[in-house]
Amino acid sequence: MxxxxxxxxxxxxxxxxxxxxxxxxxxxxxxxxxxxxxxxxxxxxxxxxxxxxxxxxxxxxRALIDAATEANPVPAAPSDTLRMLLTHAVPHTEAQRLGSKVWYAYLAEAITDPEIAAIVGEALQGGEDLATTTLDGDRARARALLAAADGFAYRTLVGVITAQEAGAAIDALLAAPAARPEVTSE
CATH class of the missing domain: 1.10.10.60 (Homeodomain-like)
Structure with a gap:
């Protein structure tokens, strides 16, 4: 048989x-x-x-992205969704550290490899779209928060800050009021 x-x-x-x-x-x-x-x-x-x-x-x-998506399901509460989007790349465990190292290697490769760039771009766009929806359409704030979270994740990965410090910094960002453009009348 x-x-x-x-x-x-x-x-x-x-x-x-x-x-x-x-x-x-x-x-x-x-x-x-x-x-x-x-x-x-x-x-x-x-x-x-x-x-x-x-x-x-x-x-x-693609398997890495699928695994990250499966490990970080979208919570029901918008505030939990935003926190998940901002913290999921911060490595707290050895398995997360491996995933983050691999993800950042792919990000670097995306600079010169158009096929990798397309896959990475699609994943990043999906996260940005979800953050924007969670923030009632505020794409500029979504981008700023995601970029800051990326910085905390790679700083954690290289040992500049701890995962706990990254989490506290992300919590401070979430607690801060959103900057709004000043409206002037002419």
């Missing part, structure tokens, strides 16, 4: 291996050979699922 193979599980295992390579050695280190060696599988198995290195790297990025 033929063995039943879970193809989705195999793709997930390959993505996990790619994340581990990116987290330790960067995206440039992702090759069929390194994936096979680190994953303990043959290069043929990898090529069975992905025709090119770029296809693997892009699949792993």
């Amino acid at each position: 033929p063995r039943v193979v879970d193809h989705a599980q195999r793709r997930a295992e390959i993505a996990q291996t790619v994340w581990e390579i990116i987290a330790t050695d960067g995206i440039g280190a992702v090759t069929l050979r390194t994936i096979a060696a680190r994953g303990g599988v043959s290069m043929g198995r990898i090529q069975h699922y992905f025709p090119t290195r770029d296809a693997i790297v892009q699949h792993a990025l």
Whole structure:
């Protein structure tokens, strides 16, 4: 009787291996050979699922975004939604640290790789749209808050601040009144 193979599980295992390579050695280190060696599988198995290195790297990025979306469901309360959007990238655990390292490596890669830029851009746009909706259409505030949160996340990642300090800074941003443009009459 033929063995039943879970193809989705195999793709997930390959993505996990790619994340581990990116987290330790960067995206440039992702090759069929390194994936096979680190994953303990043959290069043929990898090529069975992905025709090119770029296809693997892009699949792993989409899988990372899907995993982050699944781990951070949208809360019912708008204030909780905004806090989740601003804090989800701040690494509190080793698994979150790995995810953040991989995400920021993809952000850097997006600067020169149009396919990666399109995937990253779509994810960032989705978060911005959700933040804007949560803030009753205030896209400028959504962008400012998300940009500040990105800064707290990478500062946490490199050890400049702790996750707790990042969370406190984000809470302070959320508690601050939104700056409104001054209206003058002429």
